Amino acid sequence: MNEEIKLYRNFKKTRNLLLYACAVNILLAIMLLYGIGTFDGIFKIKLSIASGGILLIMFVLSFKMLASIKDKSPLIQIDSNVFSGRTTPVAKAFGRIEWQDVTDLQLKKVGGDTLAAITIDNVSKYDGKVSKFLWKMAYDEQNSKLNIMYSASEIEINADELYKLFLKYWKK
Incomplete structure (x- = not known):
């Protein structure tokens, strides 16, 4: 009696997570644009560095999730x-x-x-x-x-x- 359970990716949940990540990426990109002075001409260094760093991390995580979407092995x-x-x-x-x-x-x-x-x-x-x-x-x-x-x-x-x-x- 060595019954094994395998739980696979739910593509609907993954799609929702990706949409959420895209929304966060858009907000971070707007913050970065605001921080570098695109809208008001004033450069805000702390906001630029923080939003740019977080945006970079979010992009990497989003692309990793996109790359793993085709993986059919159990999670x-x-x-x-x-x-x-x-x-x-x-x-x-x-x-x-x-x-x-x-x-x-x-x-x-x-x-x-x-x-x-x-x-x-x-x-x-x-x-x-x-x-x-x-x-x-x-x-x-x-x-x-x-x-x-x-x-x-x-x-x-x-x-x-x-x-x-x-x-x-x-x-x-």
């Missing part, structure tokens, strides 16, 4: 022994995680998204898998545990269903 895979996901950069970097290492599972509201947060106890097993930057994002120094978040914003189900699915396999 989250779950079976009775391990699970893996590619819905957040940290989850993608950690790859396959064993259920025996999971100590807690909860829903967390982060920004405008609700994420399934999985806490992992066996930190040494996953120590060399990711870059220092991603490790710092996932590692909780107070508890000496890893917190890895999985988003439902691009997959076929919502965050509550994802949480229940993770909970079902964790309790097996």
Whole structure:
């Protein structure tokens, strides 16, 4: 009984995320144009640098999302022994995680998204898998545990269903 669940990209949700990103890019471009003095002839350096930097980051993220839209592989895979996901950069970097290492599972509201947060106890097993930057994002120094978040914003189900699915396999 090694049943495997594969959750794929929901193209409607992805399209909505791309439209939202395009709207943010347009607003940032207008802010950049205003900052460089296009409308009033006054150069505002802080606004120009901030909006230009954020716009550049948003463009890169938008193009990465556009490039991954043709990918038909599952974004989250779950079976009775391990699970893996590619819905957040940290989850993608950690790859396959064993259920025996999971100590807690909860829903967390982060920004405008609700994420399934999985806490992992066996930190040494996953120590060399990711870059220092991603490790710092996932590692909780107070508890000496890893917190890895999985988003439902691009997959076929919502965050509550994802949480229940993770909970079902964790309790097996």
